[in-house]
Amino acid sequence: MNYRSKNHFSSLNDLFSEFNSNKKLNENTPQQKQQEIDSSPIPKKMARLKKQEINYHSLVDLNQINKGIEVVLPNYEPTKCSQNNNGLIKAYAANTNQGIIRTYNEDRVSIILNIIKPQHRASETWPKCAFFGVYDGHGGSACADFLRDNLHQYVTRQSEFPWNPVAAIKKGFEMAEKDFLSQAIESYSKGTQERSGSCALISLVVGDYCYVANVGDCRAILSLEKGKKIMELSVDHKPEIEYERIKRNGGKIYQTHLINENGTQIIGPYRVFPGRLSVSRAFGDIEAKLEQFGGNQKVVIAQPDIQIFRITQDSDFIVIGCDGIFDKMKSEEVIKKIWAELEQQRNTNNLHGQISAAVDSVLKEVVLRKSSDNITLLIVAFNELVKSQQTSQSKINSISNQIELLQAFLKNKINDENQPELNQKKQSPITKFFNQAERKHFSQKENYDAMFNKIRSSNNF
Template sequence: MNQRSKDQFSSLNNIISDINSIQKQNKNTSQMKQQTFETSPTQKKLNRIKKQEINYHSLVDLKQFSKSRNVILPNYEPTKCSQNYNGLIKAYAANTNQGIIRNYNEDRVSIILNIIKPQHRQEETWPKCAFFGVYDGHGGSTCADFLRDNLHQYVTKQKEFPWNPVAAIKKGFEMAEKDFLQQALQQYDKGKQERSGSCALITLVVGDYCYVANVGDCRAILSLEKGKKLMELSIDHKPEIEYERIQKNGGKIYQTHLINENGIQIVGPHRVFPGRLSVSRAFGDIEAKFEQFGGNHNVVIAQPDIQIFRITQDNDFIVMGCDGIFDKMKSEEVIKKIWTELQSQKNNLNLHGQISSAVDSVLKEVVHRKSSDNITLLIIAFNELIVQSNTPQSKINAISNQIELLQTFLKNKINDENSPDFNIKRQSPINQLFNKGEIKQLPQKQRQDATINRIRSSFQF
C-alpha cells in the first residue's frame, strides 16, 4: 500500500464522522420529502441499490468523491500503478471494478513487463518487450481467467516472436481459442456446462513498435500531441458493425423489444445468433461455435484486428477499456477527462501517481453516469505528460532499427521463392556459418546480424 492510500485510510474515521454529522443535519429538513417518494417502486429500487453500494472499502477517496460527484464504488480497491520506468513505457496504471449494479466482476487485467526468452533462443538478442491485456468476460469468468493467465504466453512463444509480432499474435490467438474450447468441451463431457466467453484487447510493445490487437468490443485509444489529437486503435466488434460477415456465414442479427412497467418500449442491443451475444467476436462461447450445441464456428470468431505504430515523442498514452466505460463515455470524453485530471495533478511530480488518479477519475465519471456493467481501465504512458523530466530521453533500443528493416522486409513479401536473389539470401555465407556452429566465434555485432538474418530467412511466405 502506498503512502497516499495509508493517509486516506488513516482519516477514514474522520470522514465517516463528517458524513454522519451532515446526514443528521439534513435529516429533519428532508424527512417529509423522503416520506413522499419512498413509497414509489422506483425509489424503493434506488434505495435497495444504495444499500448494496455501502462498503467502507469504497470510502478511500470519499473526500474527492464528495467534492464533485456523489459516487461510491462498491468493493473499491486502490488503482495499481507502476513505480519505475520500463523502456519506453514511462508509467502505467489499471483498475477494474464490478460497477454499481452487478455484484460480481468478470473483467480481468494482465501486465507482463519483461518477457523472458525461451531457453532454446538464449543466443538471440531480443528487444525490450511488454504485454498489456484487458479481458471482458461474459457468462462467467473462466474464459477471462484463462486469457489473463495464458494469452501472453501463446503469443510470445511463437517462433515468429519478436521479429514478426503480427504473425505471432494471429497464431497465438488461434491456439488460445482452440485450447480453451477444448477445455470447455471436456467440462461438458464431465457434466459441467462451461458457457463462458471473453473479449480481449492487448497492447504489445516490442522495442519502439506498438501492436494493438482486439477481439470484441473493448476499445483502445491513443492520445497524441498533449491531447490535441486522438486515434482509435481498435474496432468495436458489434453485430451491427459486422452485419455482412455474419449474414454471409449463416448467422443472424436480432434485437429484443420489451415493455417496461410504465408502458414504454425498451429496445435491447443488437445480438448475434447463434450465441445470443451482443458482440460478434469473442474467445470461448462454446454453444455459439460447436455444431453439436447448435453453433456455427464462422459466425462468432476470435480473429483479431491489429493496428501498428511506432512510439514517438508525439505519443502521449494509450487508454484500454472495456465496453462498460465506452457505453457511457465517447472516446473524446475519456481523453478529455484524463487530461483534465492530469492538469489538476500538475503539482504532483510523480507521473505514476498522475496516471493512477486519471484512471480513478474516469471510473468515477462512468459510475456517475450509471454504467450497468463491470468497468475496467488501463493507461500506458509513453512520455512525461504534465511535468517534463530533466533527465535525457531514453535511448531507443539499438535493435529497433533491425526491427524496422524486418517490418519492411515482411511487407514486401517475396512471391517467387525460386528467384536467384531469394536463394542467395537463404544460402548466404553468414547463414552457412550459423549452420556449421561457427557463429559463436564472430564479434558481437556480427553475431547479432547473423541471428537476425537467420530468423528472417526462416519465415514462410
C-alpha cells in the same frame, strides 16, 4: 460485459425509470438500454425474481449519484500503478471494478513488463518487449481468467515472435481459442457447463513499435501531441457492424423490443444468433460456436483486428478500456478527462501517481453516468506528460536573482574601489547584502569566479 446479467435488465430499467420520474435527467445523459433475449413481455413473477438479483446495497449509491454525492464503489481497491519506468514505457496504471449494480466482476487485466525468452532461444538478442491486456468476460470468469494467465504466452512463444509480431499474435490467438474450447468440451463431459467467453484487447510493445490486437468491444485509444490529437486503435466488434460477415457465414442478428412493467418501450442491443451475444467476436462461448451445441464457428469468431504504430515523442499514452467505460463516454471524452486530471495533478511531479489519479477520475465519471457494467481501464504512458513548473521556475528565478545580485555587487565593488570617497558617503542596498567577511573574498578576480561558481553549484544550475 456479462452474459448472465444482460438477461436481467428489466428490473434495472425499472430502477432507472424510478429515478427519472423523480428527477429529469440531463439531455446529454445517454439513454439507458434494456437488454433481453426474448421479444415477449416479461411475466410479473419473473420480473420479481429478477429484481432479487440486483445489488440492493448499490441502490443507495445510485440515489447518492443522482444527488451529486461522491460514491465509493463496492469492493473498491486502489488503482495499481508503476513505480519506475521501463524503457519506452514511462508509467502505467490500471483498475477494474464490479461497478454499482453487479455483485461480481468478470473483467481481468494482464501486465507483463519483461517478456521472458524460451530456453531454446536464450542465445537470441531480443528487443525490449512488454504486454498489456484487458479481458471483458461474460457468462462466467473462466475464459477471462484463462486469457489473463495464458494469452501472452501463446503469443510470445510463437517462432515468429518478436520478429513478426503480427503473425505471432494471429497464431497465438488461434491456439488460445482452440485450447480453451477444448477445456470447455472437457468440462461438459464431466457434467460442468462451461459456457463462458471473453472479449480481449492487447497492446504488445516490441522495441519502439506497439501492436494493438482486438477481439470484441473493448477499445484502445492513442493520445498524441499532448492531447491535441487522438487515434482510435480498434473497432468495436458489434453485430450491426459485422452484419455482412455474419449473414454471409449463416448467422443472423436481431434486436428486441420490450414493454416493461411501467409501460415504457425498451429497445435492446443488437445480438447475434447463434450465441445471443451483443458482440460479434469473442474467445470461448462454446454454445455459440460448436455444432453439437447448436453453434456456428464462423459467426462469432476470435480473429483479431491488428493496428500498428511507432512510439515517438508525439505519443503520449494509450488507453485500453472495456465497454463499460465506452458505453457511457466517447473516446474524446475519455482523453479529455484524463488530461484534465493530469493537469490537476501537475504539482505532484510524479507521472505514476498522475496516471493512477487519471484512471480513478475516469472510473468516477462513468459511475456518475450510471454505468451498469463492470468497469476497467488501463493507461500506458510513453512520454512525460505534465511536469510541475513551479519548483523548476522558482529555482530558475532564485538562480537568476542571485546571479544578478552577484553581478551588481561586483560592478559596485569595482566602482567602490575606483571611487572610495563615494563609497564612504553611500552604500548600495546590494552592497549591504553581503557582510564584511564575504566582501573580503572578492578582493581578487579568482575569488569573484569562485563565489559565482559556488552560487551556481548550490542551485544545481
